[in-house]
Amino acid sequence: MLYFLLGILVVIGVQTILFVKYHKRRLKINIKHMMLSALFSIYSIFIIEFLHDRRIHMNYELLFVFLIFIPIGITMPLIYQRYKYFLFNIMYVVFIDIYILILQHSGMIKCNVLMIFFSVIGLFMGYFICICINRLFPKLRSSLILKKRRKKNIISSYEIEIITLCFVFLFSILATVQNVSGKNLNKKMKDTIHNLPDAENQVNDRYSHIYYADTDKYDRYDAYAAIHPEMAIEEIVWRVDANLDQDFYDEKYVKYADENTDSPLLLNKFSRVSDDFEPDELVTLEGDYIATPQTVAAYHKLTADMKDLGMKIYVCSSYRSVAYQDRLYRYYLKTDSVEEVDTYSSRPGYSEHHTGRAIDVSQVYNQLDAFEGSDEALWLYANAYRYGFIVRYKADQTDVTGYIFEPWHIVYVGEEISKTMHDENIETLEEYVVKYIDHQKP
Ligand SMILES: [Zn+2]
Numbered sequence: 001m002l003y004f005l006l007g008i009l010v011v012i013g014v015q016t017i018l019f020v021k022y023h024k025r026r027l028k029i030n031i032k033h034m035m036l037s038a039l040f041s042i043y044s045i046f047i048i049e050f051l052h053d054r055r056i057h058m059n060y061e062l063l064f065v066f067l068i069f070i071p072i073g074i075t076m077p078l079i080y081q082r083y084k085y086f087l088f089n090i091m092y093v094v095f096i097d098i099y100i101l102i103l104q105h106s107g108m109i110k111c112n113v114l115m116i117f118f119s120v121i122g123l124f125m126g127y128f129i130c131i132c133i134n135r136l137f138p139k140l141r142s143s144l145i146l147k148k149r150r151k152k153n154i155i156s157s158y159e160i161e162i163i164t165l166c167f168v169f170l171f172s173i174l175a176t177v178q179n180v181s182g183k184n185l186n187k188k189m190k191d192t193i194h195n196l197p198d199a200e201n202q203v204n205d206r207y208s209h210i211y212y213a214d215t216d217k218y219d220r221y222d223a224y225a226a227i228h229p230e231m232a233i234e235e236i237v238w239r240v241d242a243n244l245d246q247d248f249y250d251e252k253y254v255k256y257a258d259e260n261t262d263s264p265l266l267l268n269k270f271s272r273v274s275d276d277f278e279p280d281e282l283v284t285l286e287g288d289y290i291a292t293p294q295t296v297a298a299y300h301k302l303t304a305d306m307k308d309l310g311m312k313i314y315v316c317s318s319y320r321s322v323a324y325q326d327r328l329y330r331y332y333l334k335t336d337s338v339e340e341v342d343t344y345s346s347r348p349g350y351s352e353h354h355t356g357r358a359i360d361v362s363q364v365y366n367q368l369d370a371f372e373g374s375d376e377a378l379w380l381y382a383n384a385y386r387y388g389f390i391v392r393y394k395a396d397q398t399d400v401t402g403y404i405f406e407p408w409h410i411v412y413v414g415e416e417i418s419k420t421m422h423d424e425n426i427e428t429l430e431e432y433v434v435k436y437i438d439h440q441k442p
Contacts, residue, residue: 008042040075065115066122073126206233212439213237220245241438242430243270248402249347264355265413266433269402272349275322279356282319289318292356295412299359302387311376316368317360320353343404352392357412371408384410385418392429400428
């Protein structure tokens with residue numbers, strides 16, 4: 001953000017100086033062109049800062065990369081008067097792509113080759129739109145480009161943009177170098193901004209009052225807070241403690257859950273069981289479905305109360321072995337990509353169904369999709385906690401759980417936990433574990 005503001009200042013500065021310079025010499029200048037060129041430079045800085053701050057790994061984010069590159073395809077030919085010769089446009093995107101690669105190499109962002117592909121496709125799309133605009137409104141373009149000058153010894157019409165672009169890249173590269181090298185470089189640059197040294201001194205105090213803040217994670221809190229300025233510090237801290245600043249299934253952060261108890265509490269995309277894990281005891285839940293005895297007892301109590309209210313739900317899935325989950329996951333991969341499957345199915349070893357405490361239910365047997373919005377679903381949503389169950393994958397928690405909204409998936413956590421979560425407004429097991437299991441509340 002700092003570099004974004006500095007970049008904008010420089011763009012405005014360069015444009016003003018050139019404007020004055022041309023004006024003094026009474027040369028023919030085109031205000032529209034200069035404004036467009038300034039806007040374009042600011043937009044370029046925005047793209048670079050945007051890519052710099054974000055982790056790109058999801059499908060819809062790739063779509064966004066595609067979209068943000070469209071204006072480049074439109075604007076560049078308008079400004080540079082060179083839409084007939086691709087070269088300059090291509091060079092520009094190559095520059096940005098090289099920059100993205102540098103960022104990836106330095107670990108600043110997680111991107112993939114597809115991202116570069118999408119940026120180029122976006123550019124071509126914009127380019128195509130530009131040609132259409134040009135055909136439809138030929139005057140628009142001629143009003144934007146600079147007229148040829150009669151006098152000699154005048155700086156070429158592209159000089160403005162090229163100088164500005166150089167600054168744009170200079171700033172973005174400085175920003176990267178500084179982030180990578182531990183913020184020690186370019187101190188002078190930093191000192192020009194007020195209050196920054198003060199702000200840095202205060203950083204250590206920002207988290208000390210939060211009992212679940214770990215001192216060795218302060219850097220990660222800072223980094224996550226920079227990406228999520230809208231979040232409260234408390235939320236930043238528990239989210240980072242739950243590794244949500246990392247990619248799901250990242251090997252460096254995945255841990256084996258404690259299997260000494262027969263029911264490891266938290267299984268998610270950072271916490272798994274070993275391949276041969278099996279709960280100590282599994283008993284019949286309904287039909288052929290089995291679950292742990294506590295889960296079965298609580299579930300029968302729950303369904304009995306539902307029956308009194310005239311409602312009935314069926315078990316559609318309960319305990320699954322790691323081997324079974326493996327077959328299921330592979331089966332889904334036949335039709336969907338890994339990214340898609342990961343949003344609705346666990347990888348083997350990571351499924352809550354391994355614990356024997358998770359149950360998928362629906363009021364129509366084996367039709368989970370029919371459950372959402374039904375009377376039974378609404379009742380379960382409001383009352384499951386009374387029986388020690390929680391609805392595990394809520395609609396607005398997909399970035400925490402890593403799964404789409406699954407109103408049918410409940411898990412038995414015991415009444416003490418489910419009631420605390422209900423009373424304290426804790427929406428996910430991830431947050432609960434950070435605040436009540438991994439750290440002792442003072
Ligand atoms: Zn499930």
